[in-house]
Each structure stands twice: as C-alpha cells, then as structure tokens.
Amino acid sequence: MSATEFGLIAPTLILLFMAAIDIPRAYTTGRRLAGAASAMADLISRSDFGTLADVYAAARTVAAPYDVSSAGIVLTAAGVYQTPKGYVARVCSSAAQNDQARIPGSALAPVPAGMETNGARYVMAEVKMRYRAVFTIFPGLNGWRFAYTKIWPVREGVRINGQEEVVLPGGQPCPATLDS
Structure with missing residues (x-):
C-alpha cells in the first residue's frame, strides 16, 4: 500500500x-534581460563610443549570474522628423551583437x-534571447523567447545639425x- x-x-x-526551480529562473532571467536593455540604453544615451565592448559587458554584468552571451542585441540611434502626415x-x-543591425x-x-x-x-536598445530550461522535461519553457526594447532620450551627445x-x-x- 505505501x-x-x-x-x-x-x-x-x-x-x-x-518547476519550483525552472519557473522562477525563467522569470528572473527575463527581468535581468529587461534590466540589461535599460542599462545599455542609458549608457549609449550619454555619449558616443569608439567601441561598444563596455556596453555589451555592462549587459552581461547586469544579467549575472545568468549567461546572456547568446542574446541578440541591437543598439540604435534614431531621429524624429516632421512630415505633412x-x-x-x-x-x-x-x-x-549576435543579431542584425538596423539599416540607416x-x-x-x-x-x-x-x-x-x-x-x-x-x-533604443533591443535584447532577444531564447530561454534554455534547466530541466528539459518542460518543453514549454525551452520555447520561451524573451524580447525587450528600451527607448531612452539622448542625454549627452555631440551637437550635430x-x-x-x-x-x-x-x-x-x-x-x-528627412530628405537630406
């Protein structure tokens, strides 16, 4: 009987x-990726960079202890223009990094x-990453894709035009x- x-x-x-291990880990990984996107947007809004290695390193630091080296990151500087519409x-x-840059x-x-x-x-900083579950018995967790976009105004830059x-x-x- 027993x-x-x-x-x-x-x-x-x-x-x-x-489930008590994988579900909180997935949630926390997502939150760390969102924080990494915010950190990168904040960093690039402050200055021009000769190289973005430090910005990508900051994303890895914010997301630690989770490995985000496979995350697709797209950083974009944008301008707003008025049209008749x-x-x-x-x-x-x-x-x-690990993704396709936007076309100017x-x-x-x-x-x-x-x-x-x-x-x-x-x-704008965009981060995308597929989550890999610790236990593969949960196929739904292995299919999760995180995607975060953070928009930040330029804080300090170079005065151009x-x-x-x-x-x-x-x-x-x-x-x-716009027509330049």
Missing part, C-alpha cells in the same frame, strides 16, 4: 521541485511618446532633414 502511494506521490513531488522616426546609426534611414514606428518634436533624438545626438560606431549622424 509503495503504491509513494509511486504516485514521488513523481508529482519531483515535478513540483523541478505627422512625425516619423528614422534609424541614424545602429550596431548589433529605415523607418521606426511608432514615434515614442514625448518624442513628437522635429529633430528629437533618442536611442543643432541637435545633441549619439552616433554609434561605424554610423553616421542623423541628417538635418
């Missing part, structure tokens, strides 16, 4: 134990709240007008 009870209860307890945001410069001049939609001003400049802006490595400053 062997039957043990045979029914033990697997349930083991599954609960595994309203405001549009365009990529000025972009850099990426491509549209970003929608214009972030509070940035609907001709000539406004902002930066009358606007403070950030130019990411290998990129160009935002054009003064």
Whole structure:
C-alpha cells in the first residue's frame, strides 16, 4: 500500500521541485534581460563610443549570474522628423551583437511618446534571447523567447545639425532633414 502511494506521490513531488526551480529562473532571467536593455540604453544615451565592448559587458554584468552571451542585441540611434502626415522616426546609426543591425534611414514606428518634436533624438536598445530550461522535461519553457526594447532620450551627445545626438560606431549622424 505505501509503495503504491509513494509511486504516485514521488513523481508529482519531483515535478513540483523541478518547476519550483525552472519557473522562477525563467522569470528572473527575463527581468535581468529587461534590466540589461535599460542599462545599455542609458549608457549609449550619454555619449558616443569608439567601441561598444563596455556596453555589451555592462549587459552581461547586469544579467549575472545568468549567461546572456547568446542574446541578440541591437543598439540604435534614431531621429524624429516632421512630415505633412505627422512625425516619423528614422534609424541614424545602429550596431548589433549576435543579431542584425538596423539599416540607416529605415523607418521606426511608432514615434515614442514625448518624442513628437522635429529633430528629437533618442536611442533604443533591443535584447532577444531564447530561454534554455534547466530541466528539459518542460518543453514549454525551452520555447520561451524573451524580447525587450528600451527607448531612452539622448542625454549627452555631440551637437550635430543643432541637435545633441549619439552616433554609434561605424554610423553616421542623423541628417538635418528627412530628405537630406
């Protein structure tokens, strides 16, 4: 009788134990990635960088102890322009690690709240990563994909075309007008 009870209860307890490890770990990994995206956006909003190695290292530090070396990171500097139909945001410069950088001049939609001003400049940090569960018995956890986007106004940059802006490595400053 007790062997039957043990045979029914033990697997349930083991599954609960595994879930008690993997679900909080997945949640915390997501929160750390969101924090890493915020940290990178804040860092690149403050200055131009010759290299982004320190920014990527900051993301790894914020996300520690979780390994985010496989995360796709896209950093973008953008400009806002007024058109007859309203405001549009365009990529000025972009850099990426384990992902594809945005194409300069491509549209970003929608214009972030509070940035609907001709000539406004902002930066955006995007982080994407597939979660790998500790216990592969939960296939749903292995399929989770985290994706976070943080938008930050330019805080300190170089004054170009009358606007403070950030130019990411290998990129160009935002054009003064949309048709430049």
